[in-house]
Amino acid sequence: MDNEEVKLLLVKYITGEATVQELEQVKQWISAHPENEQYFAQLYETWHNMLYLQPAVVNKDNAFNKLSADIEPKQPSRYARLITWGKAAAAIALLTAVTATLYTRYSKNVESVRQIAANPGAIKKIVLSDGTQVWLNAGSKLNYTADFGKTTRTVYLEGEAFFDIAPGKKTVPFIVNTKNYTIRDIGTKFNLKAYATDPFFETTVVKGEVSVEGNIDNNVHEMSRIYVKPRQVLRIYYHPKKESYSYTAPDTKNLNEIQVSEIDSAKLDRYDGWKENLLVFDGTTLSDIAKVLERRYNVTINMTDAELSSIRYSGSFKNIPSIEKVLAIIKANTAINYSVSGNTVNITRNNNND
Template sequence: MDNEEIKLLLVKYITREADESETDQVRNWINAHPENAQYFAQLYETWQNMLYLKPGVVDEEKAFNKFSSLVIPQETKYRQLYKWSKIAAVVVMFGILSALLIGHYAQNVQSIRQVSVNNGGIKKVVLSDGTLIWLNAGSKLSYNTDFGKKNRTVYLEGEAFFEIAAEKKTIPFIVNTKNYTIRDIGTKFNLKAYLNDQFLETTVVKGEVSVEGNVDSDTREMSRIYVKPQQVLRIYYQQQKEKYAYKPADVQELKNLNEIQVLQIDSARMDKYDGWKENLLVFDGNTLDEISKVLERRYNVKINMDDASLKNIRYSGSFKNVATIDKVLDLIKGNTDISYSITGNTVNITKSNDN
């Protein structure tokens, strides 16, 4: 697709005017290159900010005339697709997006900064606006070199704890993940969005965040959800729900396993969600399948289980500054029916033969 075509399709997609074929084209373009995905996130952020404009700010007729003369050829089919109720916001946004698009292709990949943390590590990052971010093992954070000037948008794969600087409240702080956009309205929150996990989870310590669907077509229609202090929002990815290892034991548990969960938590239990940055692991009735993913990242190992039923075993316990995985597994072994062996960086968990 050339620049003009993608500009039109992006506007239609973001304003929900695109048909199924056009939606597929946009998604393929987004997934074709990391820069495309990051640029789309910029456009989406701009559109979200436009939604806050007061109706009196925009001259609809003047804006539409400018839009049609710059972008839409006379009497093309695209003009018929836009309803006048949306013209003002679309046109103003498009003027901004066009400038961004030109600037985007004039830059190279060096305009993007990326911070990665390998399995087994934790890293603290201070952004130019004073925001503090702790990155957990196996995580990646990226942002533009002009961060803090016109936007405060970052892109996360993995887990991070954010302590947002309050000095630039006029510029919203936004975190984009593969499927969702998280907008900070407060100051401190944890966000867990590993690509190989079956859910997104955000925990607010102080302030408030909003969460809404992003690129994925199954999530972008989701209404914005607000998460308040001492609340945890967990969203299970639809395409992975059937693969989820945990099988509810009864009907009541099944009701609790919703696609979207919002839980109120006691401050004393907050370390379950953000204790990792202090080298604290807390498991509260987690399945061994969930626990194994955490341990793989923390100790840089690969965990195998020879029996699928092992994945559903539940365990509760906490570990502070435990240097090696064998000490963690010894404690889990003492309270569950498992055995394990370690060869290099591979851990094999089997059913215990003690009984």
């Protein structure tokens, strides 16, 4: 295959227009060299991030500039091995050609994006056209294109969702893109947590197996991919930005820690119980509990004492209608006081319980 053939195949694959035979050709090209796989993963992730992040705002110039910048090789010498039949110049030429071709399709595709959102304080269940069931947690958004279920089964998630994936053709895998990672599998059940304001990414597999792909780079996981099996939790932490309290734009180059842990079947509800209005905390810090409660009850929680955030609490709540009742239960077992004014909650230390 020459560069033009590769360019056309990659574009058709990424935009969901490839035939079965073309899908096989792309897979063979990807598997021919590790650098081919890295390049494809980067290009694929960039395309879907561009397509789904802001479906209501189409700025062609910004889209082209961002797409070009995101896939431009930082070290040309490293990418000299991207294409087994070419040199560095050929690799860069292919990058430029694919970028330009994808750009011409960007406006057309972005206009077809559909979005479903669960408002703060609410949980929403939906059934996609392929039969997949999705529960969206409070403050979450799920985006997908109008041709979902035909040539592609790719969605974009911002927030938290539980997926019960319907069986499908092996040539059309179910893929969930998040800001930093891609989750891939067919016929499985898993919970995925990828809130922009959280300092971590997390997925919990209930049934089946998923692969998590992206900028994963440490001594344990060398291939930018981690497989998560039933009753396992993968959590990837980000380094917090020192100049800002916000985690709205985690940098995948600054990964802090990657954890894969086994969990008992009896404790799975800690990760997916939310879809049944069950909140489970197992030695969870008060700062993490506050984030969950803010989304569930659509409130803002302030803690004036910095030491409060490290207090740990264990307990479960089923169908509790108001945050006051949740806080009253926590207060009975923890050294805190609280006050509620409208949608604002203030939590302070109760020194009398020390």
